[in-house]
Amino acid sequence: MGFDTSGLLPLSDALQGMLAQLDGCSESEQLPLPEALGRVLAMDIASPLSVPPFDNSAMDGYAVRLADLAGGAPLIMAGKAFAGQPYQGEWPAGHCVRIMTGAPVPAGTDAVVMQEETQADGDRITFLTTPVPGQNIRRRGEDIREGASVLAAGTRLTAREMPLLASLGIASVSVRRPLKVAIFSTGDELKPVGTPLAHGDIYDSNRYGVRAMLDRMGCDCLDLGIIPDDPAQLRAAFLKADREADALITTGGVSVGEADFTKQLLEELGEIGFWKLAIKPGKPFAFGRLPHAWFFGLPGNPVSAMVTFDQLVQPALAKLAGQRFERPLQLQAIATEPLKKAPGRLDFQRGILAQGQNGLEVRSTGSQDSAVFSSLSRANCYIVLERERGRVAAGETVTVEPFGGLLL
Ligand code: AMP
Numbered sequence: 001m002g003f004d005t006s007g008l009l010p011l012s013d014a015l016q017g018m019l020a021q022l023d024g025c026s027e028s029e030q031l032p033l034p035e036a037l038g039r040v041l042a043m044d045i046a047s048p049l050s051v052p053p054f055d056n057s058a059m060d061g062y063a064v065r066l067a068d069l070a071g072g073a074p075l076i077m078a079g080k081a082f083a084g085q086p087y088q089g090e091w092p093a094g095h096c097v098r099i100m101t102g103a104p105v106p107a108g109t110d111a112v113v114m115q116e117e118t119q120a121d122g123d124r125i126t127f128l129t130t131p132v133p134g135q136n137i138r139r140r141g142e143d144i145r146e147g148a149s150v151l152a153a154g155t156r157l158t159a160r161e162m163p164l165l166a167s168l169g170i171a172s173v174s175v176r177r178p179l180k181v182a183i184f185s186t187g188d189e190l191k192p193v194g195t196p197l198a199h200g201d202i203y204d205s206n207r208y209g210v211r212a213m214l215d216r217m218g219c220d221c222l223d224l225g226i227i228p229d230d231p232a233q234l235r236a237a238f239l240k241a242d243r244e245a246d247a248l249i250t251t252g253g254v255s256v257g258e259a260d261f262t263k264q265l266l267e268e269l270g271e272i273g274f275w276k277l278a279i280k281p282g283k284p285f286a287f288g289r290l291p292h293a294w295f296f297g298l299p300g301n302p303v304s305a306m307v308t309f310d311q312l313v314q315p316a317l318a319k320l321a322g323q324r325f326e327r328p329l330q331l332q333a334i335a336t337e338p339l340k341k342a343p344g345r346l347d348f349q350r351g352i353l354a355q356g357q358n359g360l361e362v363r364s365t366g367s368q369d370s371a372v373f374s375s376l377s378r379a380n381c382y383i384v385l386e387r388e389r390g391r392v393a394a395g396e397t398v399t400v401e402p403f404g405g406l407l408l
Pocket residue numbers: 185186187189190202203204205206207251252253254255258299300301302
């Protein structure tokens with residue numbers, strides 16, 4: 001893998017290295033459409049019908065034949081077409097049909113003239129404009145043609161896909177089984193919320209972040225709680241996770257001072273790489289394989305844990321879940337204040353992006369220490385600063401990445 005002279009592994013190499021090893025899960029189940037929300041399609045979907053299924057009116061108005069309008073005389077209304085109630089009567093020359101939005105256009109219709117461009121005197125309709133052929137007609141299949149591919153396997157079903165599938169009459173879909181992901185926090189200093197803290201203790205906050213992000217990804221979470229820095233208890237937790245889950249995510253215990261401990265244990269149980277990533281926050285990171293589950297060891301510092309989950313674990317879990325994954329767009333913005341940065345690592349600083357008078361502007365959330373969680377909670381984007389870049393002066397252009405689904 002691409003370690004360079006600094007001994008640090010670039011983020012892109014770490015990602016590629018992980019993704020190359022991971023395979024998507026192939027188990028699937030058929031679910032009624034409403035229950036499939038948030039799940040990942042197991043199969044491509046081709047449209048069983050055309051949308052719209054028939055030529056219909058885009059306006060409330062009158063269906064006309066252009067030849068009838070040529071003389072400029074008023075037309076007589078032959079009848080009415082409503083959505084769900086097509087006009088089925090005769091349509092003699094010199095007549096028009098009153099038509100509502102969504103109603104099928106009667107055979108022979110050349111155009112629909114909107115009501116506002118007509119004058120009605122009883123059944124005699126005068127047309128104030130001359131329509132062009134096809135005006136205000138939505139054509140059969142104009143949105144989706146029968147047989148066309150609409151959604152690809154790997155698509156996560158959201159509020160945007162559900163009505164699309166319903167419009168095709170699809171009542172149930174084949175979706176991938178959700179991933180089961182075990183999590184635990186490590187550290188003798190960690191106490192669960194709802195209990196008092198002794199001197200030297202802190203609350204275990206990482207598990208709440210990791211759980212929330214897993215929930216956002218649609219994974220089933222097996223929460224194994226807090227495991228103290230004790231080899232026997234750690235071992236038992238690793239083995240339980242390996243038996244019961246597809247993947248295990250831990251936080252803490254992978255930094256230089258603590259890694260030896262976990263390292264020994266994990267090397268005995270599986271094949272794990274302990275990496276020093278060329279990113280900030282989030283240098284220490286472990287990835288590998290237990291006998292039956294994938295392992296992701298995140299740093300203990302709360303900001304580092306969230307950022308490495310978002311940047312590295314998210315794409316990896318997406319691949320395991322059979323889900324297509326794209327990172328949020330990156331944009332350019334003007335830094336309104338100087339940003340501290342030393343060359344050597346790719347920085348994911350936390351920023352506040354806003355619309356300024358001359359375009360997008362971004363400022364820092366303050367201290368970027370990886371233990372300062374408010375730097376993340378007050379942010380709405382990453383300020384992504386290139387590895388070799390140094391300090392940023394006010395007014396310089398920087399790359400920003402608005403937070404994606406996991407952090408919203
Ligand atoms: P470690 O990676 O275990 O050396 O932890 C690095 C720092 O993150 C230490 O200050 C830990 O106390 C803190 N930390 C570790 N795990 C958690 C957690 N679950 N919640 C909050 N802080 C943590």
